[in-house]
Amino acid sequence: MDKPYGEEKTQSPVPDFDELSRNMARFVEGAGKAAAAYLKPVQEGQAPAELSSDASEAIKSLGRVAEVWMSDPQKSFEAQSRLGTQFLSLWASTLKRAQGEPADPVAEPEPRDNRFKDPEWSENPIFDFLKQAYLISSRWAEDLVENAEGLDERTRHKAQFYLKQLSSALSPSNFLLTNPELIRETLKENGANLVRGVSMLAEDIEAGGGELKIRQSDTSRFKVGENIATTPGKVIFRNDLIELIQYAPVTEKVLKRPLLIVPPWINKFYILDLNPEKSFIRWAVSQGLTVFCISWVNPAEQHAEKGFEHYMVDGIFAALDAIEQATGEKKVTAIGYCVGGTLLATTLAYMAAKRDKRIDSATFFTAQVDFTHAGDLKIFAGEEEVRSLEATMKKRGYLEGSRMANAFNMLRPNDLIWPYVVNVYMKGQSPFPFDLLYWNADSTRMPAANHAFYLRNCYLENRLAKGEMELAGVKLDLRKVKIPVFNLATKEDHIAPARSVFVGSKMFGGPVDYVLAGSGHIAGVVNSPSKPKYQFWTGGPVEGELEDWVKQATETSGSWWPYWFDWIKAQAPRMVAAREPGGGKLEPLCDAPGTYVLEKS
Structure with missing residues (x-):
């Protein structure tokens, strides 16, 4: 039988509050440095436009999905009812477990989803509820996009892509106060993990010229021609x-x-x-x-x-x-x-x-x-996107390597973005030396004429x-x-x-x-x-x-x-x-x- 809530197996350590306070002050100082690195290009008039462009495209695509559903009040009501029914089931399941009764989960992660592997995601009533509420909501939203009638396929594809980015970003596993493992780690280390993490965050924003260049591997452990790319x-x-x-x-x-x-x-x-x-x-x-x-x-x-x-x-x-x-x-x-x-x-x-x-x-x-x-x-290769990219490349004569690296990371955000955000910037852990991810970060630029030809003639x-x-x-x-x-x-x-x-x-x-x-x-x-x-x-x-x-x-x-x-x-x-x-x-x-x-x- 499930353990009654309040009898969790995992116990949070008691912190040294003096040390925790000092580290929180260091964290705030480090956050200021990260913010300064982020704002430096803005102050120098070199702020990248990609972020606002992506946000605009996401709002436009997801807004079109909302329009489709709202245009049919009956179907909109049915969709909201499905979500409400699942949340009622979740409340019922939560109450049963709180009373010491067994209850099957309403929503479970996929077997390959490593975000919720920590036992406390299932043992603790609060985190179990957060996990299942997130899974219910994100899957419901995915179904809305998939089943939006009359939506052209390009808009559907874009909406699915941006929804994946949004739902991946909003996972409770990505936030300190909603991730039990992060809470335990922070209390155990008296916040020292956050100090290390925000220091690496500032370094990586500075390395990216105002954009976050996510640290996926320990780059100091590799040198091309010495321990990588060594075939004579x-x-x-x-x-x-x-x-x-x-x-x-x-x-x-x-x-x-x-x-x-x-x-x-x-x-x-x-x-x-x-x-x-x-x-x-x-x-x-x-x-x-x-x-x-x-x-x-x-x-x-x-x-x-x-x-x-x-x-x-x-x-x-x-x-x-x-x-x-x-x-x-x-x-x-x-x-x-x-x-x-x-x-x-x-x-x-x-x-x-x-x-x-x-x-x-x-x-x-x-x-x-x-x-x-x-x-x-193909999300990045519509007529508007290609025109915008051509204008960007014309200014310098090439496309920055970071643009393609970010695009590839966005294809698999739960593997290539958020695990590193959590482990590096919140747990304060330097990533392992991994040759494949070192190569992945060793990005190249693309000449304007070549990349424009490729996008227009092939993708578009x-x-x-x-x-x-x-x-x-x-x-x-x-x-x-x-x-x-x-x-x-x-x-x-x-x-x-x-x-x-x-x-x-x-x-x-x-x-x-x-x-x-x-x-x-x-x-x-x-x-x-x-x-x-x-x-x-x-x-x-x-x-x-x-x-x-x-x-x-x-x-x-x-x-x-x-x-x-x-x-x-x-x-x-x-x-x-x-x-x-x-x-x-x-x-x-x-x-x-x-x-x-x-x-x-």
């Missing part, structure tokens, strides 16, 4: 847009056909080379591949006019020329990751039109070519999938891309949803091997055979709907990397002697990971 190699080519890295072989023989990796320029290439255990690049080298990887420049004002055409010509084409000079090989197999994959696909369509056959097969990691089902990032108008995109005067048709394609999607991807990648697989004119990996946009890709965490599905031709494909697909435990390598090797199995960087016509310029990757935003 040399930069063998450099222009004003890329450095091309050739990695040193570890096998006596290698596949004759080299591999070119085209990473995203949103974030840096070393997501594929985090550490020796996780490194896809190091693993590919160990399998006998001659691996080349583009490292994009972190653009500044002088790169403002660099568009998709430049990224194709000075990026991929320049890399192909350098690879031929370095190895003598005219043909490569290529990988494109995320937006790097979108660029690779547009390049392949251009090459098909020009009968350029230097890329003989292509692999895409969580990359989109059809943006019909592009997920929550979906011109590549429609066969309407033009690049360097050539109309692009993906159906003319006849080379073999390996198209990797991940099951829980919020950036390139599996359905979007599946639909995009139908755009190509040649054979496509669609593979679905477990987990999300990063973890599903970086799933090394040395410590595999997830599974993958293979299922033959890309036909029908994704759900039908999954039902008949074959599930395999472990990493998909060996499956991919078998696919690569089957196409061009011939082996040659290993190639050392600098063994061809190009002299090494410096050691990997090069210099461009070191540039901070």
Whole structure:
């Protein structure tokens, strides 16, 4: 039987009130410093407009939902009645437990929801009520958005997104006085946790130039080239847009056909080379591949006019020329990751039109070519949003890296925002050193021309999938891309949803091997055979709907990397002697990971 209220298992410690008072004074002082850091850009006339713009869009979208419901008094009354009925049930349940009687909860968190794991959320009557009231209210609001009749899908999508931000922010777990764990921690430490937390808050606002740059990892524990991005190699080519890295072989023989990796320029290439255990690049080298990887420049004002055409010509084409000079090989197999994959696909369509056959097969990691089902990032790519962003970028010639970092964090606020707010700024705990989150915070800028082209042609108008995109005067048709394609999607991807990648697989004119990996946009890709965490599905031709494909697909435990390598090797199995960087016509310029990757935003 449930314990009667008042007999909770968890006891709050008795604080030292003198010490608590002193720490509260320090906390107030620290809060003043944080406020000063936040207001500094405002005082200097550099206040960001994004916050007010986002608030305006949220009010507009959610207001439209309210209008839909209020326009039908009967349905509005029924909706309010459903909420009232659930709260009456919650009151009844609370009273029963207060009298020592067992009572089933009215609302329970999802199993993967870590916000309410502390036992006191269930044992204590007040916190149990707050938790369930929050869950009832937030789920009721989600249902209102989902079932608003006559609402256009874009407005519904925006309302769902902003509601997720709002409900995540208003969770009782995020506030000191409504989180039992925070109360215990504060009493136990006499408020010292709040002093440490507000000090880190001030530092992070200052680091973000007046915006909060959330501390997700202990950045002091990592240094690119020393304990992250350490696979041996040399930069063998450099222009004003890329450095091309050739990695040193570890096998006596290698596949004759080299591999070119085209990473995203949103974030840096070393997501594929985090550490020796996780490194896809190091693993590919160990399998006998001659691996080349583009490292994009972190653009500044002088790169403002660099568009998709430049990224194709000075990026991929320049890399192909350098690879031929370095190895003598005219043909490569290529990988494109995320937006790097979108660029690779547009390049392949251009090459098909020009009968350029230097890329003989292509692999895409969580990359989109059809943006019909592009997920929550479409929220930021409406006509008004793109116009506003273009105006912002025109002022400096680029988009600040923090803008994209914040957008990605907002896709998963309960994982990437609020746990760090609670743990760092309220508990006063420095985050653990985590290489993936260090990489995530090592953001890059986007040149104005490139980013505007990408948003308009892909997210806004979906011109590549429609066969309407033009690049360097050539109309692009993906159906003319006849080379073999390996198209990797991940099951829980919020950036390139599996359905979007599946639909995009139908755009190509040649054979496509669609593979679905477990987990999300990063973890599903970086799933090394040395410590595999997830599974993958293979299922033959890309036909029908994704759900039908999954039902008949074959599930395999472990990493998909060996499956991919078998696919690569089957196409061009011939082996040659290993190639050392600098063994061809190009002299090494410096050691990997090069210099461009070191540039901070």
